[in-house]
Amino acid sequence: MKKIAVFTSGGDSPGMNACIRAVVRTSIFKGIEVYGISYGYDGMINGNIKRMQSHSVSNIIQRGGTILKSARSDEFRTFEGRKKAYDLLQKHGIEGIVAIGGDGTFTGAKVFFEEFGIPTIGCPGTIDNDIFGTDFTIGFDTAVNTALEAIDKIRDTAAAHDRIFFIEVMGRDSGYIALECGIGGGAEFVMIPETETDLKRVVKSLKNLRKTKTSSIIVVAEGDEEGGAEEIMQKVKEKVNDPEKEFKVTTLGHIQRGGNPTARDRVLASRCGMAAVEGLLEGKSNCMAGVVNGEVVYTPFEDCIGKPKQLKEDHLKLIEILSI
Ligand SMILES: Nc1ncnc2c1ncn2[C@@H]1O[C@H](COP(=O)(O)OP(=O)(O)OP(=O)(O)O)[C@@H](O)[C@H]1O
Numbered sequence: 140m141k142k143i144a145v146f147t148s149g150g151d152s153p154g155m156n157a158c159i160r161a162v163v164r165t166s167i168f169k170g171i172e173v174y175g176i177s178y179g180y181d182g183m184i185n186g187n188i189k190r191m192q193s194h195s196v197s198n199i200i201q202r203g204g205t206i207l208k209s210a211r212s213d214e215f216r217t218f219e220g221r222k223k224a225y226d227l228l229q230k231h232g233i234e235g236i237v238a239i240g241g242d243g244t245f246t247g248a249k250v251f252f253e254e255f256g257i258p259t260i261g262c263p264g265t266i267d268n269d270i271f272g273t274d275f276t277i278g279f280d281t282a283v284n285t286a287l288e289a290i291d292k293i294r295d296t297a298a299a300h301d302r303i304f305f306i307e308v309m310g311r312d313s314g315y316i317a318l319e320c321g322i323g324g325g326a327e328f329v330m331i332p333e334t335e336t337d338l339k340r341v342v343k344s345l346k347n348l349r350k351t352k353t354s355s356i357i358v359v360a361e362g363d364e365e366g367g368a369e370e371i372m373q374k375v376k377e378k379v380n381d382p383e384k385e386f387k388v389t390t391l392g393h394i395q396r397g398g399n400p401t402a403r404d405r406v407l408a409s410r411c412g413m414a415a416v417e418g419l420l421e422g423k424s425n426c427m428a429g430v431v432n433g434e435v436v437y438t439p440f441e442d443c444i445g446k447p448k449q450l451k452e453d454h455l456k457l458i459e460i461l462s463i
């Protein structure tokens with residue numbers, strides 16, 4: 140293999156740059172040419188591709204976002220779009236691809252590999268941590284710490300004014316961020332898409348609030364089946380029906396996707412990026428390089444996408460027991 144390409148796709152995540160850097164520098168170390176595709180699959184279709192050198196990735200390890208930009212591409216979902224992407228890669232003589240992104244990115248990569256056969260390895264770049272085959276995804280640790288910092292600050296006001304705060308964190312289909320910062324932020328309740336939300340229990344607890352505590356922090360993953368934080372707050376407020384109790388909502392939003400990656404994310408990104416290039420050179424394909432129990436592991440895309448990543452039962456129990 141003499142030429143490979145790397146791109147980032149789906150939602151950006153802190154650590155993607157560290158991963159790009161690892162892919163570029165490992166390739167150069169191994170004596171192969173490396174190309175960067177900008178704007179994910181759209182860039183692959185439109186020919187947004189350029190050769191990268193070691194200096195192309197200087198001074199980026201500490202930066203959030205992605206120097207290769209990211210996009211969600213509708214055209215790549217069509218066979219015609221993917222054919223255009225294949226023709227473009229052929230034109231440049233690309234023999235292997237590193238795809239940095241989430242489960243959608245890997246779904247696209249799997250379809251593309253099955254149709255056109257260009258060897259592809261993924262790196263798990265998403266804040267959601269919802270990918271099977273890696274204990275953590277690149278960006279998750281940073282996102283959780285950002286959310287946690289915000290929750291700590293909100294807690295000051297909650298405590299000072301005896302308020303009930305519903306804090307919405309990201310996670311369209313996944314409760315990992317909510318659960319982790321709910322534990323770390325000492326939340327009374329965490330509402331996530333993976334488990335049934337029992338609003339009656341929340342209402343009962345808030346009705347009795349003054350007997351035990353004076354304020355409350357409730358973390359809501361945006362994809363909870365009962366709705367977002369605003370909708371859930373309205374439902375709960377109506378049932379609690381107590382004008383003495385003050386309800387507030389804060390939506391953290393994209394603040395969670397930005398910022399300098401933590402040490403954990405930089406190291407994970409560097410390991411996955413290097414492993415992706417090494418995997419391609421060893422003949423691996425149609426799989427993701429992740430880290431499980433401290434070791435690099437290659438997991439077929441099929442499993443990364445198809446197998447659910449189980450939330451830890453003891454994490455759910457922690458919230459219930461420690462918030463009494
Ligand atoms: N079934 C599919 N066929 C072809 N391409 C797909 C398919 N599913 C997803 N893709 C491509 O992958 C891109 C990225 O997917 P998506 O928008 O779901 O983000 P993601 O990789 O899951 O990242 P995040 O977890 O941050 O949202 C899509 O915009 C689309 O171009």
Ligand SMILES: O=P(O)(O)OC[C@H]1O[C@](O)(CO)[C@@H](O)[C@@H]1O
Pocket residue numbers: 150241265266267309310311361396
């Ligand atoms: O920035 P966008 O395209 O609105 O995407 C937001 C989504 O991206 C994620 O951050 C990562 O998949 C989700 O948690 C969130 O719902």
